[in-house]
Amino acid sequence: MTSLSKAEKSYIQSSLLSDPPLRLDGRSLEDYRPIALETGVVPLANGSAKVCIGRPGRGGYVQEAGGVGGGTEVVAGVKLEVAGVGDGEGGGKVACTVSCSPAAYPSLSSNALDDLQSDLTILLESVLSHPSLRPNNLVIVPGKKAWAVKLDAVVFADGGNVVDCLMLACRAALWDTKVPLTKWVEYRAPRRHAAQGDVGMDVDVDEEAGGGFETKGESRATDFELTDYWDEGEVLSGRESWPVCVTLNVLSNIHFLDAKLQEEASVPLRMYVMYAFPRGKPILQTFRLIGPEVSTIDQLRGLIKRAESYARNTWTGLEAKLKDEEARRGVKAREKFYGRLG
């Protein structure tokens, strides 16, 4: 994204390749910048998260030009919308959109910004909307209505490694998402009334959607109603299988993690490796090769293995943090509730 002169590029490359390797901010090759995460930041969304990698820059971009500070900042929000289900579809789609704030990319023209947005959107969509990850508790009325998951991520600042940051934010937002509980509503003309000559239709509330699958009158359910307030509900099923991303920046025979913008601009090859660990078992969910360099199968084999251990670290850290956040927000909500009472 940033344009670097040849001299700057070779300076960064030669210091990365020196022994011991040196990075702009003194990190080792496998270190991440500090990551800050908070869930529930958007009150109007069903699930949301904000992730910062690196120190949020004080007056960011002026410093960024000098190569000092400025982290990456992404907010992701999930909105659930009721959508009709077409013929032969399972229902419950996940749709992703990434928008990049022009403030994060002051040097890009609006066309280039559009291209970047669509590239990131396509990448995210191909990962998170894959049928193998579709949650199965999104159906409201079988065959008729389902929740459509709209995941929107906004990049507010880009200090490098935006894909990892996006995936962390999206994963946290999806983890945080609560699906409102619904009940089916069924219309039928009660026999008793009909005998009395009453032609009016009566509304009858059926069983809850979860328990309703075994009832034979599936097709009779026509509409639904919410049984709870929006902030209560159940979490998305299979939420532990959303993947995390590790971007490997490859420069000849070394690789490093969490590149800053200048480092990103000076490596010829990048790999997006996305792993999920449902029940501890590593699954490679997405792999992409980016950049004008070539690789070999032996190099890829080694790097995919290494990426697994990096991804597992990120995964455990994120999982612990998300559980913390859940507990913290539970306590906060309770205190607020009691505080109002008292």
Place this chain on the structure above:
Amino acid sequence: MAQNPFDRRRINGPEESFLPVFEPGQERPTTWNARCGRQSTDIRQIFLQPGLISQANGSAYIETEKTKLACAVYGPRQSKSTTYSEKGKLNIEVKFAPFSCTRRRYPLHDAEDRSLAVAIHQSIASSVRLELFPKSTIDVFITIIENDGIEGCVASGAIAASTALADAGIEMFGLVTSCSAAVRGDDIRLDPTEEETNTSDGVVVVACMPALSSITNVWQSGRITAEVTLRCMEMCQDRCIDIHSVIAHSLSSMNKAP
């Protein structure tokens, strides 16, 4: 391209048209289980013809059963932008014909075009010696006439683009070949059809330069373990060597002809 007299908002169809000739019989299976006439490591037969589009500097037409696409290369020609660039720019545009899929594609802008173009660009960009063409652009236009799975289009598109670049006489490090694979459980199938991709757990597309035994692109998505992915990559790479000889043969037989 900006100065051509066509109205881009219309669909400029060909002047004459012919009834399609349908293959007799042979309904294709819609499940994973059956694969008629092919082993799981077999790929579909490739028909590759360079030089079909006469106005382009180089072109290629590729057909693998139900995937059909044409590729035209223009350039190297002067970049339109005024900024100096030390390296040449490789510009790839992919267009689906509105009738290329089972559902009609909206003829104008389509989001999938770009994702394909990005994938094909990644596959072939590292093979082209762009440092030889400062201040210039090489345009590659790919039209998908019939689509049988996006992965097949990415793979065939990369093969066609590489052949067309060779046909245009643009210097490259090596020919790029590409192959896709679909995985379900432990079962790996090379060059899957659209039905097979739809019922699979995940897909892998590999592009490589067999002459240099280097890999230019890997595009994997879906629920696959790392071991299976690597096995797919090895199998695809093996198959790419065969495809390489197909390209070489088609290019040399084209040059032999008077």
